Amino acid sequence: MTRPSAPTFRLGTILRRRCPRCGEGSIFHAPLAMNEECPVCHLHYGRGEPGYFTGAMYFSYALAIPLIALLTLIENLFLPGWSLLRLVGLATAICVPLIPWIWQYSRVIWIHFDQYFDPE
């Protein structure tokens, strides 16, 4: 068995939702189900700490808010008579099907961020 390499912050690994240490193991085994640990290098994704993924909430906001803002701007081009509240409501409704995607990537980015700055 080879020794796992140090975590790196690689965009391709994040986009493929892979382990920050080995870059091979999948973080998810279903759209809304995470692996407890990397199936390749056995890195424990949650570090066994309750509330570990609270930090992912910040990345969830960082993904969702710009998306809603962009959709609101685009909607304003096609629906200029609508109020800002209605435009934001429509943009939020359009984003609802993206919740699993945003949830997954917020956790993946959080795991990579945490492992980059504080590897086990």
Ligand SMILES: [Zn+2]
């Ligand atoms: Zn791994």
